[in-house]
Amino acid sequence: MAKPTVVFVLGPPGAGKGTQSSNIVKNFNFTHLSAGDLLRAERNTGSDLADLINGYIKEGKIVPVKITCGLIEKAMQEDPNSKFLIDGFPRNKDNLDGWNEVMADKVDARFVLFLDCPAEVSGRLLLVSTERCLSRGAAGGGRVDDNLESLQKRHATYENETKPVLDEFLKQGMLRKIDATRDVDAVWTDVDALFREENLA
Numbered sequence: 210m211a212k213p214t215v216v217f218v219l220g221p222p223g224a225g226k227g228t229q230s231s232n233i234v235k236n237f238n239f240t241h242l243s244a245g246d247l248l249r250a251e252r253n254t255g256s257d258l259a260d261l262i263n264g265y266i267k268e269g270k271i272v273p274v275k276i277t278c279g280l281i282e283k284a285m286q287e288d289p290n291s292k293f294l295i296d297g298f299p300r301n302k303d304n305l306d307g308w309n310e311v312m313a314d315k316v317d318a319r320f321v322l323f324l325d326c327p328a329e330v331s332g333r334l335l336l337v338s339t340e341r342c343l344s345r346g347a348a349g350g351g352r353v354d355d356n357l358e359s360l361q362k363r364h365a366t367y368e369n370e371t372k373p374v375l376d377e378f379l380k381q382g383m384l385r386k387i388d389a390t391r392d393v394d395a396v397w398t399d400v401d402a403l404f405r406e407e408n409l410a
């Protein structure tokens with residue numbers, strides 16, 4: 210049996226990972242596995258892990274990899290598709306090490322779609338991604354972490370923990386960076402072209 214194809218989707222909170230992922234699903238028949246959505250679903254079952262997961266999410270911290278990776282593996286096993294988008298993971302070194310230990314040999318990881326949406330450029334604050342999350346929160350998105358306090362923590366986690374993982378993928382020649390500060394259609398034009406170039410269309 211051929212190993213399932215995996216593409217990771219990373220970028221700061223509000224970069225548009227979920228939005229572009231749903232375009233990829235529609236156009237290229239991937240299954241979308243959002244690590245954040247899997248964690249929120251597990252929390253909502255009220256299992257023994259619910260309080261622990263909710264605490265991490267509110268604080269913008271990264272849930273221990275055994276939990277997240279276990280949810281991803283289970284979701285992959287339950288889905289007959291052979292193409293998976295893994296959105297919002299791996300977002301720190303613990304995530305990457307845990308994934309490599311358990312999953313790396315079981316999949317064909319092709320590349321990382323990096324939706325780049327810098328919070329700061331040359332000392333000037335760009336609030337694009339924060340504003341997107343705040344408007345999602347204000348529109349009743351129902352997330353416990355789309356408020357300014359949680360968002361500041363999520364951004365700090367991204368800067369301190371996720372950026373080193375992106376550097377690691379860059380070194381491995383795995384990173385495909387797209388400017389995600391633009392509107393959805395402009396970003397999609399580039400994402401669409403990338404998936405075609407990578408023979409995933």
Ligand code: UDP
Binds near residue numbers: 220226248265304363
């Ligand atoms: N999270 C985590 N591990 C993951 C993915 C998400 O711990 O692999 C937690 C983390 O607390 C994060 C939150 O879930 O801040 C929301 O993640 P999601 O990807 O949904 O948010 P986004 O970055 O898309 O705004």
Ligand code: MG
Binds near residue numbers: 226227245297
């Ligand atoms: Mg998301």
